[in-house]
Every structure is written in structure tokens, then in C-alpha cells.
Amino acid sequence: MLEQLHNSGLKAEHCYAAGMVSVGLAFTSWLLSKRFEHAGIERADRWGIFIGEWAPTFFAMGNGLRTYEK
Incomplete structure (x- = not known):
């Protein structure tokens, strides 16, 4: 699968950038959910954790x- 992604033009730097963006999105979604939703801190935590779990996947794909780039 990684070889196909590499052949389609995806680079490790793209995955690393996506991982960093997902860390920022996790924090942002947690903050916005905590501030604007009336469901409480539990829902904000779930949003932050859900999006935060994407980062390790993107970093692993980058690795x-x-x-393939070497």
C-alpha cells in the first residue's frame, strides 16, 4: 500500500505535515467543543482524542x- 502511495506522488513530508496539522486540529476541536458545546468537557475530550489519534498514523505512514524515497 505504501508503495502505491509513493508511486502516486505522496511524500513523507506530506504525511508529517498532516500529522502536525492533526495535532493542531485536535487541540482546536477540543477547545472549541469545550467552549461552544453544552455537552460538557467529556465530549470535548472525546473530540480531541478522536482527532489526536490520527497523528501517529500519519507519522507512521511518513516513516x-x-x-521508498531513499
């Missing part, structure tokens, strides 16, 4: 793609 995998890096092997």
Missing part, C-alpha cells in the same frame, strides 16, 4: 514512505 514508511521515507524508506
Whole structure:
């Protein structure tokens, strides 16, 4: 699968950037959910954790793609 992504033009830097963006989105979604939703801190925590779980996947994909770039 990583080889197909590499052949389609996806680079490790793209995945690393997506990982960093997802960290920022996790914090932002947590903050906005906490501030504007009336469901409480539990829902804000769930949003932050849900989006925050994407970051390790993007970083791992970046590491995998890096092997094809060498």
C-alpha cells in the first residue's frame, strides 16, 4: 500500500505535515467543543482524542514512505 502511495506522488513530508496539522486540529476541536458545546468537557475530550489519534498514523505512514524515497 505504501508503495502505491509513493508511486502516486505522496511524500513523507506530506504525511508529517498532516500529522502536525492533526495535532493542531485536535487541540482546536477540543477547545472549541469545550467552549461552544453544552455537552460538557467529556465530549470535548472525546473530540480531541478522536482527532489526536490520527497523528501517529500519519507519522507512521511518513516513516514508511521515507524508506521508498531513499
